[in-house]
Amino acid sequence: MKLYKELAEWWPLMSPHTEYEEEAALYLELIRRYHADVKAAVEFGSGGGNNAFYLKQRFSMTLTDLSADMLKVSERLNPDCEHVQGDMKKLDLGATFDLVFIHDAIMYFTTKAELLEVMVNAKKHLNERGILMIMTDHFKETFKPVTDHGGIDAGKRGMRYLEWTYDSNPDDHVTETEYAYILRDENGTVFREYDRAESGLFSMPEWEEILAEAGFQANFERVEYTGLEGPYFAIVATQTADVDGTKN
Ligand SMILES: C[S@@+](CC[C@H](N)C(=O)[O-])C[C@H]1O[C@@H](n2cnc3c(N)ncnc32)[C@H](O)[C@@H]1O
Secondary structure (H helix, E strand, O other): OHHHOOOHHHHHHHOOHHHHHHHHHHHHHHHHHHOOOOOEEEEEOOOOOHHHHHHOOOOEEEEEEOOHHHHHHHHHHOOOOEEEEOOOOOOOOOOOEEEEEEEOOHHHOOOHHHHHHHHHHHHHOEEEEEEEEEEOOOOOOOOOOEEEEEOOEEOOEEEEEEEEEEOOOOOOOEEEEEEEEEEEOOOOOEEEEEEEEEEEOOOHHHHHHHHHHOOEEEEEEEEOOOOOOOOEEEEEEEEOEOOOOOEO
16 A cells, blocks of 8 residues: 555554554553563554554553554654564564554455464464454454544644445455545645555454464454444454464
8 A cells, every 4th residue: 555655654644643542542451351461562564653652651562564664654653662574474573472463454464364374473473371462444244334534734744534445245355445645745735645455354253263273262352432433343362272283
């Protein structure tokens, strides 16, 4: 997506970190419920680092993303966190953590095989009691076409966006999102951009199956916060077995 490359500089105007405080507090509560003692976490697909801005106040966060441009944005917001570029399917930090956190990034995978690769890699980055937490926008069971809009001004610059998510073929595992951005630069010049993304759409039993194959037990936890048109579920995955089937 252009948003994570040439338009990355605009991310804080499209999605300012202050809009994430309420949801980050809910995620923290869920994390604590499954693992009261998280000290070190890694985020896969950390983007602009908006949830990390709040979570890092409770435990250390290592932030990883495919996009060097998004990492630069996050480095400005979270200069106290380590940032590493890498694809969450094969990134190897050579370390294990109490928590692998994946928020609003897992949907870029549209096949079960890719999801399994990510889950196996998440497992590799967890210590024995570690948990995996995934926030994905939709499940097959809950999907509804949705529109969203927003954006803010920052000095002379400003951004507004409209996004529309729909499912052109309910028989496959893919939904489509179209984005329209209107941007005003520091000289007052207004211009527009369009963007598009395909997202994976899987059922809860499919998630359970993929996670089980990677050695996790999936728990679906309802999440509700202001402005969110639910139902919305987080997946908290606890470890059951090593990938080769050995029990922990
Ligand atoms: C919406 S942002 C994540 C927002 C972030 N969770 C937060 O709290 O601010 C989605 C990010 O996923 C990243 N991403 C997409 N595919 C990826 C992959 N294969 N590996 C790592 N990151 C990826 C994108 O570059 C983008 O920065």
